[in-house]
Amino acid sequence: MKYAAKRVATLLVTMIIVSLLAFLAFDLISGDPAQMMLGTEATEEGLAALRAELGLDRPLPIRYLDWLTGFFRGDLGMSYHYHEPVWTLIAPKVRVTLWLSLLAFLLITVVSIPLGLLTAGRGEGRLAGLHTAFNQLCMAVPAFFIGILLTWAFGVTLKWFTAGAFPDMTQDFAGSMKYLFFAALALSIPRIAMTARMLRSTVAGEMEKDYVRTAISRGNDRRGVLFRHVLKNALPPVIAFLAQTMAELIASSIVVEQVFGIPGLGRFLVACISNRDYQVVQAIVVILAFWVVLAGTLADLIQQRIDPRLRLGGAS
Amino acid sequence: MKQTRNGCLTAGLILSGLMLLCILVGFFWTPYDPTAMESAKFLPPSLEHWMGTDSFGRDIFSRVLKGAGTTVTIALSIMGIAAVCGVAIGALTGYFGGVVDEVLMRVNDALTAFPSILLALVVISILGPGSKYNVVLALGLVFIPGYARVSRTAFASLREANYIKSAQLMGVSKGRILLVHLLPNTVQVLLPTLTIGFNNAVLSEASMSYLGIGVTPPDASLGYMLSEAQGMLGTAPWYAICSGATIVLLVFGVGLIGQGLQRREKGVA
Numbered sequence: 001m002k003y004a005a006k007r008v009a010t011l012l013v014t015m016i017i018v019s020l021l022a023f024l025a026f027d028l029i030s031g032d033p034a035q036m037m038l039g040t041e042a043t044e045e046g047l048a049a050l051r052a053e054l055g056l057d058r059p060l061p062i063r064y065l066d067w068l069t070g071f072f073r074g075d076l077g078m079s080y081h082y083h084e085p086v087w088t089l090i091a092p093k094v095r096v097t098l099w100l101s102l103l104a105f106l107l108i109t110v111v112s113i114p115l116g117l118l119t120a121g122r123g124e125g126r127l128a129g130l131h132t133a134f135n136q137l138c139m140a141v142p143a144f145f146i147g148i149l150l151t152w153a154f155g156v157t158l159k160w161f162t163a164g165a166f167p168d169m170t171q172d173f174a175g176s177m178k179y180l181f182f183a184a185l186a187l188s189i190p191r192i193a194m195t196a197r198m199l200r201s202t203v204a205g206e207m208e209k210d211y212v213r214t215a216i217s218r219g220n221d222r223r224g225v226l227f228r229h230v231l232k233n234a235l236p237p238v239i240a241f242l243a244q245t246m247a248e249l250i251a252s253s254i255v256v257e258q259v260f261g262i263p264g265l266g267r268f269l270v271a272c273i274s275n276r277d278y279q280v281v282q283a284i285v286v287i288l289a290f291w292v293v294l295a296g297t298l299a300d301l302i303q304q305r306i307d308p309r310l311r312l313g314g315a316s
Numbered sequence: 317m318k319q320t321r322n323g324c325l326t327a328g329l330i331l332s333g334l335m336l337l338c339i340l341v342g343f344f345w346t347p348y349d350p351t352a353m354e355s356a357k358f359l360p361p362s363l364e365h366w367m368g369t370d371s372f373g374r375d376i377f378s379r380v381l382k383g384a385g386t387t388v389t390i391a392l393s394i395m396g397i398a399a400v401c402g403v404a405i406g407a408l409t410g411y412f413g414g415v416v417d418e419v420l421m422r423v424n425d426a427l428t429a430f431p432s433i434l435l436a437l438v439v440i441s442i443l444g445p446g447s448k449y450n451v452v453l454a455l456g457l458v459f460i461p462g463y464a465r466v467s468r469t470a471f472a473s474l475r476e477a478n479y480i481k482s483a484q485l486m487g488v489s490k491g492r493i494l495l496v497h498l499l500p501n502t503v504q505v506l507l508p509t510l511t512i513g514f515n516n517a518v519l520s521e522a523s524m525s526y527l528g529i530g531v532t533p534p535d536a537s538l539g540y541m542l543s544e545a546q547g548m549l550g551t552a553p554w555y556a557i558c559s560g561a562t563i564v565l566l567v568f569g570v571g572l573i574g575q576g577l578q579r580r581e582k583g584v585a
Contacts, residue, residue, distance in 0.1 A: 014426065022438075029442050132324060132575055140567035142519050144526055145560040148542065152549045152556065163549075251431030255523045259546070270527050273441040281441050288434055296429050 004301060011297045018289045019071070023064050026282040071286065081277035090268065090284060096169060097264035099177070100257070101249045103184035104191075108245060112192045113238070116199030120207075120226070138193035143252045147186035147259035154182055164261040183260045187252055191245055198241055202234040236307040243299030247292040325576025331569035339388055342381030350378040351534075358552050367558040371548050376555050379541060380562050386537040388566070390452055391517040397456030398517075399510060402463025407494050409464070410471030421468070424461045432458050432516065433523055445529035448537075455520050459513060466509045470502035504581050511574030515567045522563055538563050 056063075070076060076086035155163035161182060167175035206212065207230060215225045254266030261267075265284055272280040347366075348355070351374065359369040367376035409417040427435070432455075439454035471494075474480060483493050524530030525539030532540070538559050545556035 017426075025438070025442055133327070133572065136571040136575055137564070137568050140515070140564045140571055142522055142560075142563060144523060145542065145563065148546055148549070148556050148560060151546070152553050156549050156553070247429075248431055251433045254433060254437070255527060258527055269437065270529060273437065273445055273529055276441075278441070285434070285438055289430065292430055292434070 003304060007297055007300055011293060014293050015290055016068075018293065019068060019286050020064065022282055022286050022289065023067060026278045026285075027060065027063075029278065071283075076283040077279050079277055079280050081272070081275045081280070086280050086283045089280065090265065090287075092169070093263060093265045093268050094287070096176075096180075096262060097250070097253060097257070097266065099169075100180050100183055100187070100253055100262065100264060101246065103177070103180055104187040104249050104253075105242075105246060107184055107188040108191045108195060109242060111188070112195035113199060115192070116196040116238075117203070117226070117231075119196065120200045120203035135193065135197050138190055141190060142255075143186055143190055144255040144259045146189055147183065147256050150182050150186050151259065166260070166262050179260070180262070183253075183256050183262055186256050186259065187249060191248070195238065195241060195245070199234065199238045202237055203230055206230045206234050236303050239306065240299045240303040243295055243302060246298075247295040250288055250291055323576075324572050324579060328569050328572025328574075328576055331565065332573060335384070335566055335569055336388075338381060339385045342378075342385050346375075346378035346381050348375035348378045350374065350382045350536075358548075361554055368552060368554045370545070370552055370555050376552075376558055379536065380538070380559055383536050383538045383541050383559065384562050384566065386448075386531065386535055387518060387521060387539070387563070390448060390521050390531065390537060391514055393452045394455045394459065394517040394521065395510065395513050397452065398459035398513060399463050399506075401456075402460045403467045403506065405460070406464040406467030406469075407471050407498065410468035411475055411490075411494060411498065413472070413475075417468075420464070424465055427461045428465065432520060436520060436524065437529075440524065440529055446532045448531045448535055451521060451524055451530045455517060455524075458520075459516065462516075463509065463513065467502060467506060470505040471498055474498055474501055508574045508578045508581070511570050511577065514570050515574075518563065518567055518570075 058066075067077065074087050076090075078084070079086050079089055082089060151163045154160040161179050166179055169176045203226070207226075212225055212230060215229060216222065220228075250266075253264065254269060256262075257264040257267040258270065265288070269281065269284045269288075272278075272284070353372040353374055355365065355369045355373045355375060357369060357371055357373045359365050361368045365375050365377065367380060370376055370379075405420065409420050435458045436454050439457055440450055443450040443454055480493060480497060483497055488497070521530060521537060522539030522542070525532075525537045526543045528540075528543060530539060531537040536544075541559040542556060542563075545552070545559055548555055
């Protein structure tokens with residue numbers, strides 16, 4: 001428990017530092033938003049009034065605190081480009097991205113763990129070289145290229161879905177899930193290869209250990225040893241890797257959303273960077289950063305929970 | 317085992333060598349002018365046009381050659397910036413240690429936890445999107461921590477070696493110890509890291525250009541060409557397939573070299 005408390009404290013400190021850095025960076029570059037909103041013909045009085053309305057005339061620390069408390073109340077300020085509250089703009093997009101990541105994560109877990117175990121039982125043999133080559137090839141294919149290939153195969157050729165026409169999630173939930181499935185596939189294929197490979201090599205490493213040799217020499221068959229003893233030791237790093245995957249998924253979904261024309265957080269982020277709508281960019285970056293830090297903490301906590309060896313080490 | 321070990325390296329070197337040769341030729345000569353719109357539109361791959369033509373009647377093979385050149389140049393620049401700064405930081409902190417080392421490594425830990433594309437997007441939105449120099453700078457900055465970490469470990473592990481101690485006793489200057497005595501001995505560890513760094517640079521640049529916030533016309537990198545090709549998936553799918561496959565082959569070749577180097581290093585150790 002002590003470890004968990006310490007980890008959560010670190011999490012909070014990291015979040016504060018990250019949000020402070022993001023706030024400072026975007027405050028520095030965004031220049032004068034009032035000028036941007038009113039254009040070049042704005043009068044001095046008009047500018048001053050708008051600055052007062054946006055709260056830009058107050059000192060920096062107060063604005064930061066205000067922004068941070070607003071962040072947790074769901075008040076992220078106004079978009080200078082769309083003239084709408086940031087939260088209203090991004091709330092539907094957060095939902096889409098969450099579903100996309102969730103689908104991809106499910107796919108990765110459901111496919112990679114059985115795949116890793118299935119291939120782990122086999123010895124290295126002559127195929128070892130081919131295996132490494134295949135792994136390198138998997139890592140060489142960018143997720144968005146897989147996305148384009150999937151669009152071509154299933155969207156353009158087979159017409160299983162219409163590329164670029166994402167159904168409204170609130171009206172056609174099943175249709176939007178079907179659409180998201182193809183994007184999730186593009187996101188998960190490289191990760192499935194990595195996770196399966198990792199599980200395979202951890203299991204192979206464990207199989208060399210003394211306790212396995214003892215168990216086998218006492219008459220257990222390899223399969224039984226694999227499931228009863230080895231798996232317990234091989235899973236913790238894989239689970240931690242999967243938690244880390246949640247962070248990575250968010251990052252690669254930025255590009256994959258663009259491929260499939262999915263109105264998610266990542267695609268909106270890119271659009272706002274091009275529009276220089278810093279108020280929104282700042283909000284999305286901080287949300288994504290919180291997500292990443294949270295996933296990392298979760299990975300540590302889970303790993304520490306399921307691996308007693310770490311629990312002892314972590315307490316000291 | 318010995319055979320597979322060499323297999324990776326040889327296959328990687330051959331593949332990368334061939335690609336590099338094509339790219340070098342592409343700098344000076346391409347079968348057609350990559351921007352001229354003089355051939356028929358949407359020609360499938362043939363002997364005249366190896367990768368067909370696009371919606372403007374441009375020869376795709378010539379475009380891919382040029383685009384691969386741009387991609388590799390940008391990736392090498394990114395790698396150069398990141399590796400020089402990263403190794404310098406890693407060498408200093410690894411060799412001297414102390415408080416600076418502690419603080420920098422904590423910052424490093426925090427930064428490496430973030431996916432590089434997210435960091436790069438933040439930096440690029442601060443620098444301003446749509447310029448290849450900003451892409452190089454943004455990704456160069458983002459990749460520094462990775463190199464710093466690996467080289468710090470390498471330098472710190474050799475700090476206590478006997479030959480370093482005797483060099484110190486002989487009064488060799490610190491700069492000379494770092495550059496002449498330590499650096500050559502860390503090359504073995506740093507080389508595979510460089511290959512991974514090159515691949516990350518290629519993939520990240522491709523993503524950014526694909527998103528339209530990286531390399532923009534008149535320059536064309538492979539990533540930008542993929543976004544262009546996506547609009548022609550129905551009429552000229554070979555454009556997307558060829559430019560995407562070029563990225564894959566580039567990264568695959570260098571990845572094999574990295575794998576081969578790592579295995580050779582393990583074999584020696």
